[in-house]
Amino acid sequence: MGETAIVTGAARGIGLATTKLFLAEGRRVVMVDNDAEELARAATGLEGATALPCDVSDPDAVAGLAEGLSGTRIDALVNNAGLADFGPIEETDFTRWRAVMATNLDGVFLMSQAFTPALKATRGAIVNIASISALRASTLRVAYGTSKAGVAHLTQQQAVELGEYGIRVNCVCPGPVRTKLAMAVHTQDIIDAYHDAIPLNRYGRETEIAEAIAWLCSEKASFVTGQRLAVDGGFEATGIGLPALRG
Template sequence: MSTTPSAQVAVVTGAARGIGLEIAHRFQAENYHVILLDNDKATLQQCKTNLKGKGNYSFEFCDVSNPRQVQSTFQKILSRFPAIHALINNAGIAIFKPADQVTFEDWTAVMSTNLNGTFLCTQAALPGLLEAKGSIVNIASISGVRASTLRIAYGTSKAAIMHLTKQQAVEYGNRGVRANAIAPGPVETEMAKLVHSADIRTSYSDAIPLARYGTTTEIADAVYFLCSPAAAYINGQILAVDGGFDAAGVGLPSLRG
């Protein structure tokens, strides 16, 4: 579809499902043209079919861990949209294993998508972000703040994303581009419904002061806020959207009665 040069543009990676798709919807509702990137061709095609007839969406296949794909994808985007007002680095994978069972291949796969992908996409999008004086939001995780079992690669990648965000904020801020990160706690996604047992859900309810999972809408609202004029002086910050999970610390259930 044709888009006027003055339209605000948002690029969302890992956007064909879950939190990424909800973020895309949030920006589209604010009259952005949203470009959805994903490396799952079937899911991306289904997403495109589902959104057919709804304006202000574009779709690009891209594996964010592949430097050449990232470069070619963003060259294509920038040829059509010279200004990128928001870049949401959401694409990520998780491999949950005990630390001594994590292979180097596991470690590399997680780092390549989560950390390298965030770095690569930001660099590739930078000309458009500078043109728009835009905003970067990186999706980290509360697992980057609170260590827990089975997450040695995932948690480390998310902690690294938090520091990468601060580096971006310092280095790009004086050029007019802000960078912040969201650290979601447990979120009610289709994946969580499949993977989290009743026991896991009870444990999270005990540990989170609000005693519930977050919603994809709540994460998307926080992301949009950080890209909006209301957050114009917020730069280099990590916003935990976690129902108080991090603030609760140890939070022994036996001490709460």
């Protein structure tokens, strides 16, 4: 059947862009998302894609997913599913905190653990999707940023332990990306501020993040593991920055 990749959070955004790129490269893709209706719509017409609804924060659901795919050759796992919940520290109650951690961090742990046996068999690759918020703090991201920092460190833990089995584990940290959601909630002031803070003076595209993910899953990255790759237009490099001094 050739190479098969599992992509979580595949119903939209970076997950869907990655799915389409994998398919274009000749891989088969198992698309996973907890939004069953949107997942079905996204998978319509995508030859080589199989849509399997699953809540990655639910240990039983993940175990069931792994059991259902037990006869499938798995070469890559992309842990992209995530929950974006932004708010002040004082307004982030424990319920909100746990919801973010359950999907963003627990989900990566559960999926990686469940599919480690399959990835051992293929000496496959795991790519965990964190965020630039894993590398630099920002306002209103106490739960989100902390969860993504956990993903970045979990990546290194996995790389160290699973490397002896030939499994490579890396982390992609996207900067601001021009998704439908971002454009719906970002005011013009926010858009202008990102323009000034990002050396390339623009948001990233979902396809640009997907290209980095696909490369890390390929043989072209055969000696790359335990890395955190910021795909952010230089956003992390600017530090605080002084936009007024830039042209």
